[in-house]
Amino acid sequence: MRVAVLSGKGGTGKTFVSVNLAATAKNAVYIDCDVEEPNGHLFLKPTYTNESPVYTLIPEFDAAKCTGCRKCVEFCRYNALVFVREKPMVFSEVCHSCGGCALLCPKDAVSEKPHSVGAVEEGTAGSVRVVTGIMNTGEVLAVPVIKAALRAGAGAEELTVIDCPPGSGCPVMESVMNADYCILVTEPTAFGFHNFQMVHKLVTLLGKPCGVVVNKTEEAYAPLEEFCAAHRTPVLLRIPYREELARLGATGQIAAEQDEETAALFRKLLTAVQKEGAR
């Protein structure tokens, strides 16, 4: 079963929930798809066994073969190509590696060369397999790295926890695309609720069943409660706002392994997710 954990708003507790859920399940795969700032490894502290680079393909132009027909430049819907001083020029961070320019070139003047965008690290932390996608600083396209991380973590029989990036754009869609179930982590604030509605809309559109974890709960936040009731979205768990959890997090510890109250909460969440996912 593949469970994606997302929230819209950053800092609501995606990684907190993902890491604790994977640690509670024991036989689990944890995939960090927040490739701009992967931080699940800070808590799981895996021993890495493998690192593989992630490349995208970027066009290169053979000036001797190019006749300047500009078909490639006109074709590129991302506008990653320009034609200046009688030759094409590529903006690699704008290129989406579709390969259209190479396919279209009537003179076979375009070849595709690998361009490093990040890496995938694989390791283990106890019985949890840890896969971390890391995007190179300065790159803007997260999707190729997310795809590589998901591929590296695929094929597991056990629970797979996909720690998604914040937001609700392409990187999030890619992360949840193959999930069987989605956990929407939110907090009882207007900002948290606003972005929660965005990811709720997204997973509904993608036809994914979902449930809610309300983190940092002090008292019930009425708009959130009303929304969940109206949409028949189950609230799987409420995690109290406790200083002890912040302290454990700040020292890089997994709360469910240190604090019995939290351990019980995550056992409850694991059971609920397995039950919901089996429907």
Added chain:
Amino acid sequence: MKIMIPVDDSRETVCVSFGRAPYFLIHNTETGTAELIGNSAAEAQSGAGIKAAQLVVDKGADALVTVRCGQNAADVFKAAGVAIYRADGPSAAENLKALSEGKLSVLTSFHAGFHGKA
């Protein structure tokens, strides 16, 4: 010498955006004529600055007067040898006059792209 200026819907005021300006004014200093063209890059989903820069280069401009310009477009202009001047004030006509009098400074700082931020 051909000078291009991004202008807004009034067709007289310099547009603060380069890549997504609705029109470009092309002034030919030799003939003293002016032409207004639509910016086909304005609606681009990605790489609007790059596409607009292509338009400027294809029109054979020698100089661009703009409020701001992205790094990618600036790279195109550098490769093509198009000079970039910083607009001073909202009027396109007054900017042309200021340029002819040598009163406009060269634009040297460029912003990062807005792509991937949506």
